[in-house]
Amino acid sequence: xxxxxxxxxxxxxxxxxxxxxxxxxxxxxxxxxxxxxxxxxxxxxxxxxxxxxxxxxxxxxxxxxxxxxxxxxxxxxxxxxxxxxxxxxxxxxxxxxxxxxxxxxxxxxxxxxxxxxxxxxxxxxxxxxxxxxxxxxxxxxxxxxxxxxxxxxxxxxxxxxxxxxxxxxxxxxxxxxxxxxxxxxxxxxxxxxxxxxxxxx
Amino acid sequence: xxxxxxxxxxxxxxxxxxxxxxxxxxxxxxxxxxxxxxxxxxxxxxxxxxxxxxxxxxxxxxxxxxxxxxxxxxxxxxxxxxxxxxxxxxxxxxxxxxxxxxxxxxxxxxxxxxxxxxxxxxxxxxxxxxxxxxxxxxxxxxxxxxxxxxxxxxxxxxxxxxxxxxxxxxxxxxxxxxxxxxxxxxxxxxxxxxxxxxxxxxxxxxxxxxxxxxxxxxxxxxxxxxxxxxxxxxxxxxxxxxxxxxxxxxxxxxxxxxxxxxxxxxxxxxxxxxxxxxxxxxxxxxxxxxxxxxxxxxxxxxxxxxxxxxxxxxxxxxxxx
Numbered sequence: 236x237x238x239x240x241x242x243x244x245x246x247x248x249x250x251x252x253x254x255x256x257x258x259x260x261x262x263x264x265x266x267x268x269x270x271x272x273x274x275x276x277x278x279x280x281x282x283x284x285x286x287x288x289x290x291x292x293x294x295x296x297x298x299x300x301x302x303x304x305x306x307x308x309x310x311x312x313x314x315x316x317x318x319x320x321x322x323x324x325x326x327x328x329x330x331x332x333x334x335x336x337x338x339x340x341x342x343x344x345x346x347x348x349x350x351x352x353x354x355x356x357x358x359x360x361x362x363x364x365x366x367x368x369x370x371x372x373x374x375x376x377x378x379x380x381x382x383x384x385x386x387x388x389x390x391x392x393x394x395x396x397x398x399x400x401x402x403x404x405x406x407x408x409x410x411x412x413x414x415x416x417x418x419x420x421x422x423x424x425x426x427x428x429x430x431x432x433x434x435x436x
Numbered sequence: 437x438x439x440x441x442x443x444x445x446x447x448x449x450x451x452x453x454x455x456x457x458x459x460x461x462x463x464x465x466x467x468x469x470x471x472x473x474x475x476x477x478x479x480x481x482x483x484x485x486x487x488x489x490x491x492x493x494x495x496x497x498x499x500x501x502x503x504x505x506x507x508x509x510x511x512x513x514x515x516x517x518x519x520x521x522x523x524x525x526x527x528x529x530x531x532x533x534x535x536x537x538x539x540x541x542x543x544x545x546x547x548x549x550x551x552x553x554x555x556x557x558x559x560x561x562x563x564x565x566x567x568x569x570x571x572x573x574x575x576x577x578x579x580x581x582x583x584x585x586x587x588x589x590x591x592x593x594x595x596x597x598x599x600x601x602x603x604x605x606x607x608x609x610x611x612x613x614x615x616x617x618x619x620x621x622x623x624x625x626x627x628x629x630x631x632x633x634x635x636x637x638x639x640x641x642x643x644x645x646x647x648x649x650x651x652x653x654x655x656x657x658x659x660x661x662x663x664x665x666x667x668x669x670x671x672x673x674x675x676x677x678x679x680x681x682x683x684x685x686x687x688x689x690x691x692x693x694x695x696x697x698x699x700x701x702x703x704x705x706x707x708x709x710x711x712x713x714x715x716x717x718x719x720x721x722x723x724x725x726x727x728x729x730x731x732x733x734x735x736x737x738x739x740x741x742x743x744x745x746x747x748x749x750x751x752x753x754x755x756x757x
Contacts, residue, residue: 256650333626336650359550359627361654 241407247348247369250274252282256338259286260329261311262322262351265294266371267343268304274340275311286311289325291347293318294371323350330358342368346376346387349414362411373435377405378415385415391432393421402429442482445470447532448506454591456513457559458525459498461506462536469504473497473539475570476563476659479507480705482535483523490694491520494661494706496563496633497539501570507536510591512559518663518686540703543631543659545570550627552578555615555642557634561591563659564633568600579603581620583634586610617642621649631657661706664688664745665726673754674698675717689714689743693757700743700757707745714743720751 250270253259259282263271268290275283288308292315295301305313316322326339339360341351348367355365377386377394384398392405396418403418410417422428449461464470476496483491499508513525528534543563545552552571554564561582571578580600584590586608596604607613621630630651632642639658646656666686672693673680683692690712693700703711707727716723716739725735727742734740741755 253650253652255648330626335621335624335626335628335655337626338650338652356548359546359548359629361546361652364652364654 239407241409243409243411244407245345245349245352245367245409245411247367249366250340250342250368251366252278253338253366254278254282255336257285257334257336259338259340260326260333261286261288262291262326262339262341262343262347263288264291264319264343264347264371265300265304267341267347267368268307270342270368270370271340272307275308280310283308283311287329288313289322290315291319291322291343292316319347319350322347323354326351326354327357330354330360333358339365340367341365343370344372344374345369346374346414349376349409349411352411353414356411375405375435376415377403377418378410378413379403379418381420385413386418389416389418391434393429393432394418405435442480442535442537443470445507445534445536447528447530447534450528450530453510454593455589457510457589457591458513459508459510459591460524460528461499461508462534463506465533470507471538472504473501473507474541474544475501475566476543476545477501477539477541477566478543478563478661478704479509479539480537480703481509481520481524482537483520483528485519485523485527489519490691491518491523492691492705493520493524494704496543496566496659498562498565501566502573507539510559510562510565518666540709542704542709543633543657545576545631546629546657547574548627549629549655550577550625551629552576553620553624553628553630554578554580555617555630555632555634555638556580556582557632557638558584558589559591560632560634560638562633564631565592565596567631568596572600579605579620581605581607581615581617583607583609583613583615583638617645618649621646621651629655629657631659633659636660636662660708660728661704662708662726662728662745663706664691664747665724667724667747668750670721670748670750671752672748673717673752674757675754676757683747688745689741689747689753689755693743698757702744705744707742710742712742712744713740715739715756716741717754717756719748719753721749721753723747723753724749 341348377389379396382399393402401420404421408417445462448463451459453459478494478496495509511524669685703709710729726745
């Protein structure tokens with residue numbers, strides 16, 4: 236992920252453990268799991284024992300690969316879920332009952348981190364209180380400013396809106412509330428003039 | 437230049453609300469409305485004593501944020517006062533005119549918070565007096581824990597208890613009571629925010645207890661207005677204009693600049709907001725940082741100084757002004 240001039244572009248500072256927290260909830264995907272394991276190895280068994288990992292398994296090739304990673308997280312509790320939306324829902328349920336002293340972490344692709352931060356913010360947690368680490372895919376979640384469709388798994392700009400069909404420039408302008416980057420019609424000035432797609436770096 | 441406009445106001449009422457604490461009600465000279473403000477805001481009150489002395493102190497607004505017919509402030513008469521609070525207590529009466537800045541808020545209520553825990557010590561109650569009104573009006577969940585030396589010395593004790601009932605807890609030092617903060621913070625729902633205002637040691641203690649309880653720093657809020665500490669006199673050299681200005685032992689750099697007709701930007705005058713951050717070109721002695729704004733690394737680097745409260749140990753301090 237390249238740094239950006241756009242102020243709303245999220246910055247991921249890395250999984251810095253908070254040793255004061257009485258319990259931890261960690262959201263991650265397959266790539267993020269590597270970073271989570273590094274943190275757990277650093278902090279030791281006591282920290283892991285008060286940690287719950289919500290693992291999004293959509294990037295794993297098979298159930299065996301999931302089991303292997305689940306075992307690596309021990310003694311942390313792991314809940315394997317099919318995708319980011321299921322992880323966000325499970326996180327919301329836990330946060331509803333959670334108390335202060337709970338620290339939230341998120342590691343992996345940006346859309347998953349964004350969903351975790353979005354949930355935390357709904358419970359009065361500052362977005363900076365969620366410790367995050369970007370790992371793996373550069374894919375983004377994009378919202379079309381014209382028809383409001385959320386487009387998943389976008390890896391290059393411009394992108395065709397799956398709702399209204401416009402070609403959208405994906406801006407670094409990010410909405411934490413929608414957990415999405417903003418997509419704006421790229422050929423509004425000269426209809427049909429659409430530059431070549433450039434993958435995100 | 438200053439970031440906010442200033443206006444003349446008339447003192448409409450003065451009331452003694454506790455031992456050593458007076459409440460002042462300030463209204464527009466022409467009787468018009470004052471700008472609305474958000475709870476937690478303060479104004480800078482400028483006082484001229486007639487002998488060429490000017491005092492500028494920050495005071496939290498205690499009145500209801502939606503009331504634009506006037507502002508209220510609570511002023512503690514401090515014993516080792518630099519003159520401002522003494523002037524307010526001894527020389528200001530109904531009909532007096534003062535100058536105030538527009539309200540600035542460095543201590544706002546976090547509107548997305550699910551619950552709010554307010555921790556006050558002594559005169560630190562003032563911003564909370566407005567915040568409680570805002571929180572109650574919004575229907576938010578809150579509690580106030582208020583430490584006082586004695587009931588006679590605590591402002592608003594009866595009024596708050598009457599208005600907010602069990603949500604107000606008062607702890608009396610004269611009865612050996614202390615705010616049981618560890619216990620208060622335990623088991624609070626996720627999304628609770630803590631706010632503390634009071635003497636410096638109390639603020640540091642409360643923030644430390646909060647962190648030790650695993651609360652994120654973003655959920656812990658504080659406000660403290662530091663009065664500039666006196667020290668040795670020293671000279672400031674202004675690198676851009678080449679002027680030399682003497683900072684007296686009882687003066688801050690900002691006050692010395694203003695006395696010489698220079699108007700650098702400032703907001704809080706208490707080392708909290710960062711508005712008066714100034715680049716240091718050279719310092720022949722040692723910088724004495726008294727602010728809460730710069731990080732420890734920034735202070736150690738010696739490249740910046742907050743001119744409202746910090747000073748040099750002596751000699752010549754060259755500033756990028």
